[in-house]
Amino acid sequence: MADPYDVLIIGGGPGGYVAAIRAAQLGLRTAVVEREHLGGICLNWGCIPTKALLRTAEIFHYMEHAKDYGLKAGGKAEADVGAVVKRSRAISAQLNAGVGFLMKKNKVDVIWGEATITKVGEVAVAATKKAIVQPQNPIPKGVLAEGVYRAKNIIIATGARPRALPGLEPDGKLIWTYFEAMKPDAFPKSLIVMGSGAIGIEFASFYRTLGAEVTVVEVLPQILPVEDAEIATLARKRFEKQGMKLLTSTKVTKLEKTADGVTATLEDAKGKVETLKAERVISAVGVVGNIENLGLEALGVTLDRGTIKIDDYGRTNVAGIYAIGDVAGPPMLAHKAEHEGVICVESIAGKHPHAMDKLMIPGCTYCNPQIASVGLTEAKAKEAGFELKIGRFPFIGNGKAIALGEPDGLVKTIFDAKTGKLLGAHLVGAEVTELIQGFVIAMNCETTEEELINTVFPHPTLSETMHESVLDAYGRVIHT
The missing domain is CATH 3.50.50.60 (FAD/NAD(P)-binding domain)
Incomplete structure (x- = not known):
């Protein structure tokens, strides 16, 4: 049997492959076990391909409303569903191949198959019996496959799958x-x-x-x-x-x-x-964590409502076994999984990382209009006993929003009235999934209203709505 890996990660999704790259950067001998496709659900069947579909819908919307922008388009806009899906799948395939390149670049071994932890420090990998979906790209030849592998540290990053309600189960057809x-x-x-x-x-x-x-x-x-x-x-x-x-x-x-x-x-x-x-x-x-057939029950790993219970650094109750991402509980978001993976491997490497504050994890919904948020809602902030200062600014008061033809939107900011601490930010409107990161950075830097008020925002931009919302919370709003 070969020398043990320092880190073996079960699952090659956003949490797993990012953890593997960071582990390799830290000089740890690393492997990833993946049963069907690198990049996981997010890259192959979630985050990325859905954004491709939604981008198509956005362009279609603009085509239907060309006259609103002074344009004339010949004929009625039509969607070629086959071509729409083909574009989405091609984007996923491209990124799937990219993750494979990153594994090779960082000298991370990829082991194809289904993993079971047979005992602490040992993982058995069998051929994949039935993939959830067909992999985007063929499984490469000449890579590690079935067998028993040893590892000093095992990280479970098996993600989640769609939840099925009794009596309302999906059949894949209707x-x-x-x-x-x-x-x-x-x-x-x-x-x-x-x-x-x-x-x-x-x-x-x-x-x-x-x-x-x-x-x-x-x-x-x-x-x-x-x-x-x-x-x-x-x-x-x-x-x-x-x-x-x-x-x-x-x-x-x-x-x-x-x-x-x-x-x-x-x-x-x-x-x-x-x-x-x-x-x-x-x-x-909703979704449910992939905790089955991993050997967790026999090992005595503590589970919590269909997910694996961990501490702030990904550690389970069993020494040497860790979990990250969706399988480790909410919020079930790719960016949470990625950051959780980095914290976990840095802790393993003795780097003493900061624990993740889940209140500072942004959430984004890429519908029309887009929605983005971070921190406490107004209701949650009141429940927590804070005295609040709340600012609001509508997109109709923003020149860039009007020029874009996107005047329907709102930025809402919530501050602790006593300290000026930014407790939460909530946005709806065009491109707010890109704007939210400004508030995320502010919260991570423990910025108060004073710094935000004194920050110069470029004009004309949608980001000015963020500034005006802060000003409104303190009675200083300019453009309403």
């Missing part, structure tokens, strides 16, 4: 998960989306923009449940203006498949029952 929604054989004329989190709303936005009749069903009273209520309300108005139907405080109790679609039985909070027909249903009711 009832989709995000896998099928991302590569439809034909474009559905009508669609029901179960769940209004980021995944559900992004697909609802994509399909509605391209012409489908879309109904979103959310069991909670608010769409985008993790977002600030004021921002979610504004987003809802925009979605409804686009023709999207949103049913909140409503649950799907039954799905009946027919030859050409699905009939959903819906029940609202008052017990009213109705049925709704659609060609397809997307189940977007």
Whole structure:
């Protein structure tokens, strides 16, 4: 048996491959076990390809509204679904190959197959029995494969998969998960989306923009449940203006498949029952960690509601075994997984990294309009007992937003009235997923309102809305 690895990572998604690169940079002998595709769900079936689809929808929207910009376009805009999907898949394939290059560049061994931790310090790898989806690129030849491998430290980065509700399970044909929604054989004329989190709303936005009749069903009273209520309300108005139907405080109790679609039985909070027909249903009711068949129970690794319980540095209760990313619990975001992976391997290498503050992890939803946030919502800040100063600035007061034809939006900032500490920032509107990082940096640097007020923002930019929102919180707003 070969000498043990310093670090062996099970899973080659964003958390796993980033952890592997950082471990290699620190001089640790490193390997990644991957069963189907480097880059994980995010790169192959989530973050990246969905953004490609949403970019297509955005361009389609502009084509349909060319006259609003003084332009004339010949004929009616049409979407070639096959070509749209092909572009999205090609982008994922390109990036998948790129991760393979990074593994080779950093001298990280890639072991193809399914891993089981047989005992502390030992991992058995068997051939993949059944991949969730077909890999984007063929598995390379001549790389490490089945066998038993030793490692001083084992990091579990196996990610998550779509959650299935009992009786409402996806079948891959009429009832989709995000896998099928991302590569439809034909474009559905009508669609029901179960769940209004980021995944559900992004697909609802994509399909509605391209012409489908879309109904979103959310069991909670608010769409985008993790977002600030004021921002979610504004987003809802925009979605409804686009023709999207949103049913909140409503649950799907039954799905009946027919030859050409699905009939959903819906029940609202008052017990009213109705049925709704659609060609397809997307189940977007969350994800669940991939904790099965890893040998965790036999090792005594502590689990918590379908995920692996860890400390601030990725350590489980069993020495030498770590977990990062979606499998280690919420927030289930690629950028959280990446940073968690870096913290974990730096801790293993004795570098004493800072623990991650989950309140400073930004969340982004790439629908139309975009939504982005970081920190506490207004409701959560009040629950925590803070006295608040809240600033708001609408995009209609920003010259760049008007010039872009994107005057509908809002930036909301929440400060501790006693200290000036920025507690949270919540945005809805054009390109806010790019703007949010300014507030994330400010929070990480422990910036107060004084520094933000005295910062010069370039003109004309959308970022000026951020400045004005801070000014508004302290009674100094200029352009409203």
